[in-house]
Amino acid sequence: MVLDLHAVRATGRLARANPVAKLAAAFVLGFGVALSADPLTPALVLAAVVAALAAGGVTVRIMLVRGWPLLVSAATLGLTTLLFSDSDQPWLTALTVTIRVFAIALPGVVLLLTIDPTDLADSLVQNARVPARFAYASLAALRLLPLMAVEWRTIGLARRARGVDAGRNPAARLRLFAGTVFTLLVGAIRRGTRLAVAMDARGFDATGPRTIARPQTVRRSDVGLVLGAFALLAAAVVGSSALGTFRPFWA
Amino acid sequence: MRGLDLAIEPGERVLLLGPSGAGKSTLLTALAGLLDPDHAGDAEGRLTVDGLDPRATRDRIALVLQDPETQLVMARAGDDVAFGLENRAVPSPEIWQRVDAALATVGFPYDRDRRTDRLSGGEQQRLALAGAFALSPQLLLLDEPTANLDPVGARLVRGAITAIQRTTGATTLLVEHRVTETLELVDRVVVLAPGGGLIADGDPADVFARHGDALAAAGVWVPNRPLPTRRARPVRPDRSNAWGGATAEPDNSVVTAQDLLVADRVGFTHRGTSRPALDGVSVSLRAGEALAVVGPNGSGKSTLAAILAGLAAPGKGTVRATATLAGADARLPPHRWRAHELADRIGTVFQDPEHQFLTGRVRDELAFGPTRRGEDVDAVRRRVDDLLDRLRLTPLAEANPFTLSGGEKRRLSVATALTTDPAVLVLDEPTFGQDRRTWVELVELLAAHRDAGGAICAATHDEAVVTSLADRVLTLEVRRPAPIPDREVAA
Numbered sequence: 001m002v003l004d005l006h007a008v009r010a011t012g013r014l015a016r017a018n019p020v021a022k023l024a025a026a027f028v029l030g031f032g033v034a035l036s037a038d039p040l041t042p043a044l045v046l047a048a049v050v051a052a053l054a055a056g057g058v059t060v061r062i063m064l065v066r067g068w069p070l071l072v073s074a075a076t077l078g079l080t081t082l083l084f085s086d087s088d089q090p091w092l093t094a095l096t097v098t099i100r101v102f103a104i105a106l107p108g109v110v111l112l113l114t115i116d117p118t119d120l121a122d123s124l125v126q127n128a129r130v131p132a133r134f135a136y137a138s139l140a141a142l143r144l145l146p147l148m149a150v151e152w153r154t155i156g157l158a159r160r161a162r163g164v165d166a167g168r169n170p171a172a173r174l175r176l177f178a179g180t181v182f183t184l185l186v187g188a189i190r191r192g193t194r195l196a197v198a199m200d201a202r203g204f205d206a207t208g209p210r211t212i213a214r215p216q217t218v219r220r221s222d223v224g225l226v227l228g229a230f231a232l233l234a235a236a237v238v239g240s241s242a243l244g245t246f247r248p249f250w251a
Numbered sequence: 252m253r254g255l256d257l258a259i260e261p262g263e264r265v266l267l268l269g270p271s272g273a274g275k276s277t278l279l280t281a282l283a284g285l286l287d288p289d290h291a292g293d294a295e296g297r298l299t300v301d302g303l304d305p306r307a308t309r310d311r312i313a314l315v316l317q318d319p320e321t322q323l324v325m326a327r328a329g330d331d332v333a334f335g336l337e338n339r340a341v342p343s344p345e346i347w348q349r350v351d352a353a354l355a356t357v358g359f360p361y362d363r364d365r366r367t368d369r370l371s372g373g374e375q376q377r378l379a380l381a382g383a384f385a386l387s388p389q390l391l392l393l394d395e396p397t398a399n400l401d402p403v404g405a406r407l408v409r410g411a412i413t414a415i416q417r418t419t420g421a422t423t424l425l426v427e428h429r430v431t432e433t434l435e436l437v438d439r440v441v442v443l444a445p446g447g448g449l450i451a452d453g454d455p456a457d458v459f460a461r462h463g464d465a466l467a468a469a470g471v472w473v474p475n476r477p478l479p480t481r482r483a484r485p486v487r488p489d490r491s492n493a494w495g496g497a498t499a500e501p502d503n504s505v506v507t508a509q510d511l512l513v514a515d516r517v518g519f520t521h522r523g524t525s526r527p528a529l530d531g532v533s534v535s536l537r538a539g540e541a542l543a544v545v546g547p548n549g550s551g552k553s554t555l556a557a558i559l560a561g562l563a564a565p566g567k568g569t570v571r572a573t574a575t576l577a578g579a580d581a582r583l584p585p586h587r588w589r590a591h592e593l594a595d596r597i598g599t600v601f602q603d604p605e606h607q608f609l610t611g612r613v614r615d616e617l618a619f620g621p622t623r624r625g626e627d628v629d630a631v632r633r634r635v636d637d638l639l640d641r642l643r644l645t646p647l648a649e650a651n652p653f654t655l656s657g658g659e660k661r662r663l664s665v666a667t668a669l670t671t672d673p674a675v676l677v678l679d680e681p682t683f684g685q686d687r688r689t690w691v692e693l694v695e696l697l698a699a700h701r702d703a704g705g706a707i708c709a710a711t712h713d714e715a716v717v718t719s720l721a722d723r724v725l726t727l728e729v730r731r732p733a734p735i736p737d738r739e740v741a742a
Binding site for chain 1 (some may be wrong): 270280282285309310312313314316318320321322323324325327328330333334335336339340341342343346347368380382383386468547557560562563570590591593594598599601603606608609619620623633637653667668671672
């Protein structure tokens with residue numbers, strides 16, 4: 001459900017955390033893991049994140065449901081490494097790649113799934129000083145995306161109704177694709193223009209101050225979440241160093 | 252638009268009429284302070300609201316437009332109403348009081364957290380009106396707010412407009428094609444002339460009595476004016492229950508000589524939903540007969556149209572073409588035919604004409620089908636010239652189809668479907684938002700196709716299409732759909 005932009009409505013503590021804090025925590029962990037080149041550090045981070053997510057209200061089942069495409073792509077990358085790597089220990093290298101990719105992406109993906117896009121826009125504006133015009137215009141544009149997916153299908157059917165299909169001819173297929181893209185873009189530009197007029201009619205283009213209907217606060221627990229991410233990363237590095245396996249990617 | 256002199260007093264409720272292209276929408280956009288004179292091609296004269304430039308009075312004005320999908324900004328209903336209040340820096344504690352009051356005034360049937368993408372078109376328009384009302388406007392500008400809605404949704408939206416007028420006493424300037432239904436909302440009618448200036452201005456009854464004929468000829472839906480009747484024979488209603496699976500026609504098991512396309516107990520369930528959009532509907536399309544498929548939103552009219560048109564495979568049941576329609580290919584269901592075979596037998600007219608355009612010129616658009624079929628160049632040219640003439644599109648022959656007006660696009664899309672001589676023509680809401688003149692031309696075009704031995708199937712909300720054109724009516728019914736719950740994460 002790539003195009004379902006509505007967040008899963010989680011009820012746990014983690015789901016209620018401030019969106020910007022969640023983004024920051026996911027970024028800290030992902031960045032930290034990206035800097036380490038051994039298999040143990042990301043594995044420790046991954047295990048801790050899964051435990052923390054489960055404790056914070058995201059069940060392992062949901063992580064698997066939402067995270068399986070990631071698992072597949074991480075495993076594919078690992079397999080490619082195994083087959084084509086010139087390393088002395090291809091198995092270890094492949095395992096490292098798989099765990100790293102999964103550990104970098106999983107926290108971000110799962111956390112993002114618990115963030116409602118509206119809350120994220122609110123929080124970006126109020127807590128991260130992102131300009132309101134940019135945040136809410138992006139949010140409004142995001143809402144038009146599912147309409148485009150429906151329209152893509154409709155245009156395809158409309159072309160069939162006009163007697164146009166590609167059959168097995170690749171050149172015809174490309175032409176058909178280009179034509180559909182053109183029609184879709186014309187529609188998207190029209191929609192975007194109409195939406196912009198409707199937004200401006202409600203004062204979106206005003207230059208004065210703007211008030212806030214949905215306050216987003218940064219609580220102590222949100223600061224704790226970010227600090228916790230740092231601590232978790234540090235613990236993983238210390239742990240793998242103690243076991244003698246830690247290796248930064250530049251070493 | 253040019254040479255327009257018009258003064259509207261505070262509290263007046265004005266209906267603005269005029270043929271398409273007379274500048275109605277431009278006037279509303281200018282009054283809303285949303286036209287940038289620096290980007291105008293050519294601006295002249297003076298326009299003031301309360302004696303000021305409209306861009307200086309934006310805070311007193313609210314604008315509601317035609318398309319429900321592109322007026323809502325936020326994902327939740329309450330947030331959307333709050334959006335305008337935030338922009339106008341209304342103090343935070345006051346925002347939610349005003350949101351709740353606005354939702355109540357327009358009769359919004361859900362709570363603040365309702366997802367805006369789960370609303371029907373009529374509900375979305377009422378939400379847009381709530382967003383306008385919350386701003387406490389002194390001038391309410393409404394650009395065809397009910398044009399895209401089914402009759403029930405349109406009635407509720409008109410009710411919401413009345414409630415806003417009563418509560419705020421706001422001056423109202425309304426553009427709407429369907430005049431009869433909107434007269435309750437206004438006490439003055441202004442008719443713009445296509446070249447510029449005014450045709451008429453005054454009390455509605457007076458204006459229509461004096462200028463009725465001229466207005467009707469110009470495409471305005473003048474009240475109480477009969478429409479042409481182009482039925483082949485009297486209507487015999489067929490009742491089909493989309494849920495009970497009762498068959499519509501007693502004779503549907505017997506394929507008669509006139510049958511071109513026979514649907515037998517077809518059903519369809521959209522991906523990701525549990526409730527079938529269509530279930531157990533049987534119907535046949537016959538040569539020389541126009542069938543209207545009617546029913547409320549969500550009864551599966553468009554789905555049935557797509558299945559009959561060979562664009563979707565029925566989930567249940569079968570669609571069969573007779574040998575009269577498809578010759579030896581009748582052994583395959585229409586959705587298995589190649590596109591060119593389909594277009595030669597079943598033409599489809601989509602709700603949005605732009606989805607069907609394939610070329611960059613009106614002339615090429617009409618020539619596309621016949622050329623593909625290998626018709627002789629001169630024959631194609633003669634035929635295209637004839638069609639352009641009949642559709643009043645000759646001056647636009649070299650124009651890009653995407654740049655035409657709504658009515659012109661609609662006429663062109665019907666004509667392109669007819670250029671490949673399909674025996675069956677399937678249309679989805681062909682008359683939505685059309686002015687009277689285009690409407691009459693469409694009905695004439697469809698009637699001519701039927702009278703030449705073709706079959707018509709029109710999914711429509713338009714009662715006038717049923718009375719003017721339909722020889723048979725299939726009524727689809729709907730059980731109130733179960734609300735789709737937001738997905739929950741168990742925790």
